[in-house]
Amino acid sequence: MTKARVTVDRDGHVLLIGLDRVDKRNAADLQLLEELALAYGLLDRDPELRCGFVYAHGDHFTGGLDLADVAPRITDSGLDIVPEGGINPWQVSGTQLTKPVVIAVQGTCLTLGIELILASDIAVAAANTSFGQVEVSRGILPFGGATLRFPRAVGWGNAMRWILTGERFDAAEALRIGLVQEVVAAGQQYERGLALAHRVAEQAPLAVQAALANARLAVREGDAAAEATLQPELVRLARSRDAAIGMEAFARRTGAHFVGR
CATH class of the missing domain: 1.10.12.10 (Lyase 2-enoyl-coa Hydratase, Chain  A, domain 2)
Structure with a gap:
């Protein structure tokens, strides 16, 4: 059997959702996308779960989309990543998630990683995180919500600066423009993000x-x-x-x- 790409664990009322394709810098193939959607579906429908916490195993959050795997699966109607029982984690189609999500990122965080931050509610970044909305450098556009949410979250100019150039930026810039809410020392992002998720889960x-x-x-x-x-x-x-x-x-x-x- 193919190894799972996403780990799912419970910690009280918090659902821990971990990207786990470490050998590929957690690049998202279709299997990872579908497993992530199923984890979001579980978070939404289980009444005992009050908050999601998304993180990544290994040194990097995600290298972005695995185009070699995903590109051939794009049909005339687009890309379907949501199996039965799932919810689109990027919240650009289908059922909307009703519960909050805290996210912690580190290392490389490209394309859909930024869009997953934008679709979440509270974001913590390790100081060593390198961000990039690089789709235009690959001949496509951001299709996970960046064109909608990035300008709203950080202002038009700040968003276009990074969407239209495809350049990388660091955690200090992410904090300055408001993409993330906290920057912590590398290695501390998991603990800080989980603490925030539990704080949310303690509320009514x-x-x-x-x-x-x-x-x-x-x-x-x-x-x-x-x-x-x-x-x-x-x-x-x-x-x-x-x-x-x-x-x-x-x-x-x-x-x-x-x-x-």
Whole structure:
């Protein structure tokens, strides 16, 4: 049997999703893409899972797309990477993920690696990370969301500087423009990213998912659409068991242990 390209483990309410094609710098062939999509599907539908943590085994996050494997599979309708039960990790088609994702990167992080950061919610980078949105140097365009999200996340000029030149940039630049939220010493990105994922998972999951959904709605459909759901969502959440738990913890000045109901 072919070795799995993606490891999937549980750590409490966090799903650990690890890219594991180390001998190829975690370059994404179709098998890796499909296994990653299945991991996202598991994260979304399992009520015990509250946050995903995406990382990579080895010294590099990803060398990008394995074009030798993937290019022949591009049909007239594009590239299908989502098997039954999966969710597109880049969130550019199909069912949208309802739970947050923290991501940690190191070493080489090219093309779809940057786009996976942009599709995630909190990103940590090792100081030795080298980024590159290099598709134009290979005769294609970014098709995993960079053309949509990169300008929104870092500003038009900052995004075009790297998308249109295909040049590499370092972790300090990624932090400056806002692509990542923290830069840590090489080797510490996993621990820091996992700690953030657990911090998210400790919060009231219904509230986390509602906040995430409202923010995404504002991006996709505009402020008015998001504003229209604020009060109904507040009413729904205020009636939840988690809201009562949160109020009790506040009154007693103790930690809250949310149940997701």
